[in-house]
Amino acid sequence: MVVPAALAIRDDLRADGREAEVVVVPAPRYDDERDDALAATVARAYGAEPALAFRRPDHAALHEALNTGKELPAEDWPAASAAAWRRWRPARPERGLVVLLTGLSGSGKSTVARAVVERLAEHSGRTVTLLDGDVVRRNLSAGLGFSRVDRDRNVRRIGFVAAEIARHDGLAVCAPIAPFATTRAEVRAMAEESGDFVLVHVATPLEECERRDRKGLYARARAGTIPEFTGISSPYEIPEDADLVLDTSQMTISQARDLVMEFLAEGGWVTR
Numbered sequence: 353m354v355v356p357a358a359l360a361i362r363d364d365l366r367a368d369g370r371e372a373e374v375v376v377v378p379a380p381r382y383d384d385e386r387d388d389a390l391a392a393t394v395a396r397a398y399g400a401e402p403a404l405a406f407r408r409p410d411h412a413a414l415h416e417a418l419n420t421g422k423e424l425p426a427e428d429w430p431a432a433s434a435a436a437w438r439r440w441r442p443a444r445p446e447r448g449l450v451v452l453l454t455g456l457s458g459s460g461k462s463t464v465a466r467a468v469v470e471r472l473a474e475h476s477g478r479t480v481t482l483l484d485g486d487v488v489r490r491n492l493s494a495g496l497g498f499s500r501v502d503r504d505r506n507v508r509r510i511g512f513v514a515a516e517i518a519r520h521d522g523l524a525v526c527a528p529i530a531p532f533a534t535t536r537a538e539v540r541a542m543a544e545e546s547g548d549f550v551l552v553h554v555a556t557p558l559e560e561c562e563r564r565d566r567k568g569l570y571a572r573a574r575a576g577t578i579p580e581f582t583g584i585s586s587p588y589e590i591p592e593d594a595d596l597v598l599d600t601s602q603m604t605i606s607q608a609r610d611l612v613m614e615f616l617a618e619g620g621w622v623t624r
């Protein structure tokens with residue numbers, strides 16, 4: 353993104369009759385005066401006077417403007433680089449989004465995800481894709497088991513597909529157990545390369561999931577006939593970075609769906 357923006361700035365300057373060469377130099381960013389000193393040193397090394405004093409851009413203001421679709425601060429971002437930012441990060445109503453619902457088996461991930469997808473399809477006017485744990489395991493992840501390695505593979509595949517959807521400005525709703533924090537963080541990082549990421553922890557207590565036991569899997573796990581069952585004989589790492597926490601033992605399916613929709617509306621991804 354930096355190189356096309358730099359070339360566009362050069363072209364703008366040339367169109368203004370100012371002969372300009374643009375050199376892009378990868379450098380660390382500290383967000384303090386070290387950035388200023390580094391910029392001055394690099395400029396001198398290229399034989400350029402830092403004629404325009406280096407201004408540290410206000411990144412919080414940048415992201416706020418990008419999220420809401422407002423004008424970017426013109427003093428920090430010439431028109432060409434503002435346009436490059438916009439292409440990379442459209443305003444939230446048009447930006448790709450990955451919603452990952454994580455939680456124990458039977459916590460309500462699929463049920464809430466289906467209800468949310470239905471609402472999104474009705475209201476957002478955008479393409480919506482559901483990547484449900486069960487369904488993914490029958491196709492994309494067919495053949496994988498439930499060891500840590502296989503679960504990580506499965507969740508990464510889901511994350512990869514979801515991030516691709518977000519890169520094309522679509523909405524992806526995913527509902528795997530995704531029990532490991534590091535793998536969830538990888539999915540967040542993949543999604544945020546090109547869009548946004550919202551983590552919903554469906555935090556229904558184990559006792560309630562086990563009471564529901566729709567598929568009889570908890571009974572079999574307790575009896576020891578299913579090894580490595582999440583919450584019984586395989587860990588579930590409680591997210592510390594959840595954007596939203598839902599305990600479906602304390603609410604109806606519609607209430608859970610509305611809390612997710614409300615969160616997405618508050619964040620500006622969908623209109624009310």
Ligand SMILES: Nc1ncnc2c1ncn2[C@@H]1O[C@H](COP(=O)(O)OS(=O)(=O)O)[C@@H](OP(=O)(O)O)[C@H]1O
Nearest residue numbers: 457458485498503506528529530531579580581582
């Ligand atoms: N050992 C073990 N542990 C957990 N779950 C098991 C296991 N074996 C089979 N199942 C069934 O597989 C569904 C979970 O698959 P996921 O792809 O969501 O799991 S993971 O994210 O890869 O951990 C899960 O479906 P949900 O109940 O919809 O979550 C179970 O029905």
Ligand SMILES: Nc1ncnc2c1ncn2[C@@H]1O[C@H](COP(=O)(O)OP(=O)(O)O)[C@@H](O)[C@H]1O
Nearest residue numbers: 456457458459460461462463600603604605608
């Ligand atoms: N408030 C609620 N939210 C979601 N599911 C609920 C709720 N109350 C009861 N349930 C039931 O709990 C079960 C959850 O199953 P499911 O959505 O497949 O969970 P998961 O995908 O997490 O394994 C469903 O049978 C659903 O009808």
